[in-house]
Amino acid sequence: MRLFKLAVVVAVTASSMLAFQSKYKGAETITAGQLKDYLSFIASDELEGRNTPSRGLNTAAKFLATNLSRWGYKPAGDNGTYFQRIQLRNSKVDPAKTTAKINDQEFTFGKDYYTLAMPGTASGKLVFAGFGYRIPARNINPYEGLDVKGKIIVKMLGVPKGASYTDLSGKMGVDWDGATSYGSRNGAVGVILVPDFRSLAQWDQSVDFYARIGQWDVEQFITKDAPSIPTLYLSPRMANILFQGEAMTAETVFKTTYTRDSIASFNFTDDKIVSFTAGVKTETDWTQNVVGVLEGSDSDLKKEYVAIGAHYDHVGIGTPVKGDSIFNGADDDGSGTVSILSIAEAFAKTPRPKRSVLFVWHAGEERGLWGSKYYVNNPTVPLKSIVAQLNIDMVGRSKKEGDENPSNKQLSGSHEIYVIGSKMMSSDLGTLSESVNASFLKLAFNYTYDAPNDPNRFFFRSDHYNYAQKGIPIVFYFDGVHEDYHQVGDEWTKIDYAKMEKVARTVYATAWELSNASKRPKVDKELPKELKER
Numbered sequence: 001m002r003l004f005k006l007a008v009v010v011a012v013t014a015s016s017m018l019a020f021q022s023k024y025k026g027a028e029t030i031t032a033g034q035l036k037d038y039l040s041f042i043a044s045d046e047l048e049g050r051n052t053p054s055r056g057l058n059t060a061a062k063f064l065a066t067n068l069s070r071w072g073y074k075p076a077g078d079n080g081t082y083f084q085r086i087q088l089r090n091s092k093v094d095p096a097k098t099t100a101k102i103n104d105q106e107f108t109f110g111k112d113y114y115t116l117a118m119p120g121t122a123s124g125k126l127v128f129a130g131f132g133y134r135i136p137a138r139n140i141n142p143y144e145g146l147d148v149k150g151k152i153i154v155k156m157l158g159v160p161k162g163a164s165y166t167d168l169s170g171k172m173g174v175d176w177d178g179a180t181s182y183g184s185r186n187g188a189v190g191v192i193l194v195p196d197f198r199s200l201a202q203w204d205q206s207v208d209f210y211a212r213i214g215q216w217d218v219e220q221f222i223t224k225d226a227p228s229i230p231t232l233y234l235s236p237r238m239a240n241i242l243f244q245g246e247a248m249t250a251e252t253v254f255k256t257t258y259t260r261d262s263i264a265s266f267n268f269t270d271d272k273i274v275s276f277t278a279g280v281k282t283e284t285d286w287t288q289n290v291v292g293v294l295e296g297s298d299s300d301l302k303k304e305y306v307a308i309g310a311h312y313d314h315v316g317i318g319t320p321v322k323g324d325s326i327f328n329g330a331d332d333d334g335s336g337t338v339s340i341l342s343i344a345e346a347f348a349k350t351p352r353p354k355r356s357v358l359f360v361w362h363a364g365e366e367r368g369l370w371g372s373k374y375y376v377n378n379p380t381v382p383l384k385s386i387v388a389q390l391n392i393d394m395v396g397r398s399k400k401e402g403d404e405n406p407s408n409k410q411l412s413g414s415h416e417i418y419v420i421g422s423k424m425m426s427s428d429l430g431t432l433s434e435s436v437n438a439s440f441l442k443l444a445f446n447y448t449y450d451a452p453n454d455p456n457r458f459f460f461r462s463d464h465y466n467y468a469q470k471g472i473p474i475v476f477y478f479d480g481v482h483e484d485y486h487q488v489g490d491e492w493t494k495i496d497y498a499k500m501e502k503v504a505r506t507v508y509a510t511a512w513e514l515s516n517a518s519k520r521p522k523v524d525k526e527l528p529k530e531l532k533e534r
Helices: 002-022 025-029 032-042 055-070 179-185 197-201 203-213 236-242 250-255 330-348 370-377 427-439 464-469 497-516
Strands: 083-093 099-102 113-115 120-124 126-128 152-156 190-194 215-218 231-234 274-278 280-294 305-311 316-321 324-327 356-362 386-392 416-420 444-446 474-478
Touching: 025 330, 025 497, 032 055, 032 330, 032 497, 055 280, 055 330, 055 356, 083 203, 083 370, 099 236, 113 203, 113 274, 120 190, 152 179, 179 190, 190 236, 190 274, 197 203, 215 370, 231 236, 231 274, 280 330, 280 370, 305 330, 305 370, 305 464, 305 497, 330 356, 330 386, 330 497, 356 370, 356 497, 370 464, 386 464, 386 497, 416 497, 427 444, 427 497, 464 474, 474 497
Parallel strands: 126 152, 152 190, 190 231, 305 356, 305 386, 386 474, 416 444
Antiparallel strands: 083 215, 083 280, 099 274, 113 231, 120 274, 280 356, 316 324, 416 474
């Protein structure tokens, strides 16, 4: 009798598991071999590191769109295409129209100074502001009692003792200020930066960047009437001349760089006038998000969307390392790019879910989350109809047994993935995420970086952030930083494809549950205040 009962229990359990797993039959089409095939193209040298904008990124976009078309996805970009076009502006310093002098002594661009690609002319007396940062929470205010109106602010590079760059978060002008923001609001006409060792070590690259490569911005994001003042970076030679005849020499200032306010009382003599002009030339170009929709099968629920996203850009071509100058970005974020491509293929080859599924490959994440910011500000489906956004950014690397490289200390294991944000806005989404995983592939979900005060600030560093700011609950899947993060060594040959398969299948199953649930996950929590400002 006991044996009969046990057999029944085993049979029922096996039947339940088969029924459960049959829901995710599409996951079987996501394989390590398929992911490797896709990634060996996306992260190949031929795509030249997929910078935004670039020929390589455009090639990747066409590859993604071609596959969406093959699988019957509805174009959800502009004008009946899969491409949501984004206009960019490039600003470069024009050395021929850029000048600088101290009193009557003239200096040379590139040798003595360089400027940011921010046009303008400044001329005036000088006022010294230490490191130039006002941080009320740290009781740091170098501008107290300082009149900057009509003057040029001189500041050191770096941050004052007792503060760090993580303090420069929240709303600029309220939670913190830099010399440019404070000076713009209070009538300063320009800013001069006295270099530290790091900036001097990167002098040639900085000059090349501002004069030849230029600064790209999304045209729509540029605030046309934002107050701005020109900024001048000094060489040691020009800095020495600037401090000549003053109570403190440039050498003393360099040595005092990290002693906070011990030099805050220093003032320049009134007879010293600096004049400089930053000449800038601009040009426009375009990039694109790639957007496709699989329409749901339910007449009502198909008006709602489960969004799945990754960024398909990387950082392009840079300084050669051992003869290699192409930053292929296989893990960051080629792994996410091809994972959601495989998930899209899986959805297309199985019966359609009730809700629609929205796939967005974002451009310009490495530039400052451009593509996701542009999408949520110019959505191609109603934002309120997006029930959740699942973001995959770096899921292809694993820490190997015996690896003692400090750079890989926080890299996740072969059956482990960091999960960020799943419980921050919606208890329902957090519960669903865990229940799917527990009943399916049982990955080790690591919540180390899920804390609002995570010093690494990973919540701010990928595209899910912009969706969360619009009230859309998110889940972010991430394998952790490693020795090849933003290095030429991030190659497709180093990827753990078995792990990628497990993560992609888990995301597919999670999206399947979301797209077939009777109710959308309820947003029952506000984002913690620490996560509301990037």
